[in-house]
Amino acid sequence: MVNKIISKTANGFEWMDITAPSDDEFAEVAKKYKLHPALVKDCLQPDHLPKFERLENYSFIIFRICTGNDLPEADSVQELTHKIAIFYADDFILTIHRKKQTLFDELIESVGKQKCTGSHELLNLLINACLGTYDQPLKKLSKSVDYYEEIVFLRPKNAPLLKGLYYLKRKIDLLKQMLILSYDIIDNVDSKELGDVNTRDTRDQYIKFQNMFSSYSENIHQLLNIYFSASSQRTNETMRILTIFSVFFMPLTFIVGIYGMNFDFMPELKWKLGYPGVMLLMAVVTVLIYIWFKKKKWL
Structure with a gap:
């Protein structure tokens, strides 16, 4: 489904949001905007990792947003994240995704209240919204880390915590890796030429999430070492x-x-x-x- 959210005549650029496109729809869009076949192929791969690629007339971004999957044993890229593909130029932005995402509804409402001065400002809002999907899962992971710390230190004979620690470690390491791979995207959005106060906020949010994931990853590794040491001591x-x-x-x-x-x-x-x-x-x-x-x- 192709949805035109912002028209070029009113704003100087257009935003087309494409959800679960059919082959014919996507072929038509690719032809209209002269999208490179290799990038179209990357766009259609559901498990493609984050990337940034600059071409002569436009740039291509793949950003993986966090799904907030609460299943204890969810630990794969597709279970924990969804892919958002973005084609970006001065006069257009295309967003392509397989499933309807609530963050777009919130973003459309935000854009409706205040007019974007250009496609780069909208791109920054998009990336900021994508980063925001990591906030709630990060809070849940924080509670899980606290829970397992309590078990390791205060209730060593309670619960099969090794399996839980394993899956928690997998989740944190995977989401941390997604943010690391997204560095080029943030760096180009907040570049020396195009950066402003808003893009700095996006970079700050990115750095905050990256540091928190790194901290939790280190805590989990320490908990595992303490668990094995305590088991060996017993x-x-x-x-x-x-x-x-x-x-x-x-x-x-x-x-x-x-x-x-x-x-x-x-x-x-x-x-x-x-x-x-x-x-x-x-x-x-x-x-x-x-x-x-x-x-x-x-x-």
Whole structure:
């Protein structure tokens, strides 16, 4: 569906928003604006990563907006982001996307209230709106990081947190990568020649999101390291306790083994105090081991 939002006669440039275009519709648009076939192909790829490409008469942008997918195990590019393709020139802007996006409704309403002075100003508003889709998911990821921090530090025996940490790490790293790949787009929107106060705000927002994602990514890596260290420490503590028990029982088992041998001629067989004597010997050995452990501060 092709929707003309801004006309060239009234504003000096036109904005065409194209949602889920058919092959015929897109071929007609490509012919009218003389779009390069390679860029048209990139435009139609649903999993294409962010890019910026400048041609002689126009520029081509692919920006991936955040979907806000709440599924715990969503961790792929298409699950977490949607692609917005933008063809940009002084006299036109084309936006192409597969699904209807609410950010365009909000942007159209904003543009209707204040007239854009040029296509570059509209492009900046578009990129700013696309960046804004990362705000809510970032807040949700922040709460998730806090939740897993609480589990790691305060409730170490509760919940299968390793799987949750894995998917949380995947989400944060993927969204962080999308922002990193979008750097060229922001840099060209806020260039030395075309930059102004509004484009600086867009760059500031980009830097803010990038820093926050980097911080959360680092926190998740630290949480994973702490989790593995804590698990290793608990295992070592268990092994230490089992080793202490085995040290106590080894000499007792040795004594019992000797007195359990079935020989006819043994010195203690006819001794009336043999049984209590052996029990006393075992008690003395146990006390001596306990004193030794205490002296070494192993208990």
